[in-house]
Amino acid sequence: TSRKVDPSAVLGCLKSHHLFSKAEVCVANKLPHLQSRTGVDTHQLQLFNAVITFLSPVTQFTPLKSYYKSHGCTLHVRSDLPHVFCSQRCLVMQVGAHSFSFLLSTRIHYNIFYCLYLMENSSVTLQTAEEETLASRCRQDLCWPEVKLTHEQQRILNHKIERGQIVKIMAFAGTGKTSTLVKYAEKFADLNFLYVTFNKAVAEKGKSTFPSNVTCKTFHSLAFGSVGKHYKEKGKLNFNKMSVFSISFLIQNREGQSLFIRAKTVSQTLENFFASSDKEICEEHTPIWFKNTHGERRFVTRLEKEINVQEAKEIWRNMKKLDGDAEKKYKMTCDGYLKLWQLSKPQLSGYDAIFVDEAQDCTPGE
Incomplete structure (x- = not known):
């Protein structure tokens, strides 16, 4: 906690919590040696830990944290929480929490794991002269603010990507994957990178985040520049998916499935088919089951699969036509021109490496 904070004032604020009295009894009975210390900080921290221990849902930690924040004290994840959770675990063992009429949540096991994770990956600052020189080359308005990197992030920066290599960065959300890529691009300023993502907003934000040697695009924008723009010029581009309603007007009425179900x-x-890496539509792309007009699940028969493939092929054949569709009933979709771009086996020349954001969500077609 900050030295500017009055521990007595924070402790007084903490007394408004409905579990404070129980926490105070625990500390007084089980940890009497804390009472004899001159400093109030240790006692205050143990009371804080005791209250956290008694909390059932994790969401109750937020209002408790706001007590500290209202007095100008901020809990930092990497510096304060590991000590809070460690002392909290010690408090649980010393107090003998099972003597109270409440159940300890399994979140305690997660807290221990997370605490050890933060301590194991304690932050380190880049110190090498080479990195400082490279960072100074970046424009001030484009460089990522100076951040402390974990040893895991440092290992990534120490690896220079080679032609043909695939490097996977596996981490939880919010753990600094993007900031690691920014620092990587800053370190290897002599290389040209392509940052590819699914979301247009993320790509736009990347343009103001990454240094100038990184080009930020979405998968669809890459495909549009090569394929999609031609369909737009002809007025044959549908920026939305082809609706089931519109497809029902493009297929024939047959026995068996109703027109809308088919x-x-x-x-x-x-x-x-669009999400696959296959060149042609086949029975593997047809669904296994469907719901009939009564809402009952039914398996798609072999004959129905053959009909689905035949009709899907006919629609896809007409979608690909740039000319010859005067009524423009078969418009190309975004996933459609992305598929055509994938089938063309594009060569992304001019880049030394490609950053793929959320690569685990890529389909085989991407």
Whole structure:
């Protein structure tokens, strides 16, 4: 906690919590040696830990944390919480929490794991002269603010990517994957990078975050520049997915499935094909089951699969046509021109390496 904070004032604020009295009794009975110390900070911290221990849902930690914040004291995840959780675990063992009429949540096991994780990956600052020189080359308005990197992030920066290599960065959300890529691009300023993401907003933000040697694009923007723009010029581009309703007007009425139900299965067949790495539509892209007009699940028969493939192929063949569709009933979709771009096996020349954001969500077609 900050030295500017009055421990007595914070302790007084903490007394408004409904579990404070129980925490105070625990500390007084089980940790009497804390009472004899001249400093109030240790006693205050143990009371804080005791209250945290008694909390059932994790969400109750937020209002408790706000007590500290209202007095100008901020809990820092990397510096304060590990000590809080460690002392909290010690408090649980010393107090003998099972003597109270409450159940300890399994979150305690997670807290221990998370605490050890933070301590094991304690922050380190880049100190090498080479990195300081490279960082100074970056424009001030484009460089990522100076951050402390964990040893895991440092290992990534110490690896220079080679041609043909694939490097996977596996980490939880919010752990600094993007900031690591920014620092990597800053360190290797002589290389040209392509940062590819799914979301347009993320790509736009990347343009103001990454240094000038990084080009930020979405998958669809890359495909649009090569394929999609031609369909837009011809007025044959549909920026939305082809609806089931519109497909129902493009297929024939047959025995068996109703027209609308079959339009659904044809739509799913096309979507599965677009997401695959296959060159042609086949039965593997058809759905396994469907819901009939009564809401009952039914398996798609072999004959129905053949019909779905036939009709999906016909729609895809007409979608690809730039000319010859005067009524423009078969418009190209975004996933459609992305598929055409993938089938063209594009060569992304001019880049030394490609950063793929959220690569685990990529389909085989991407």
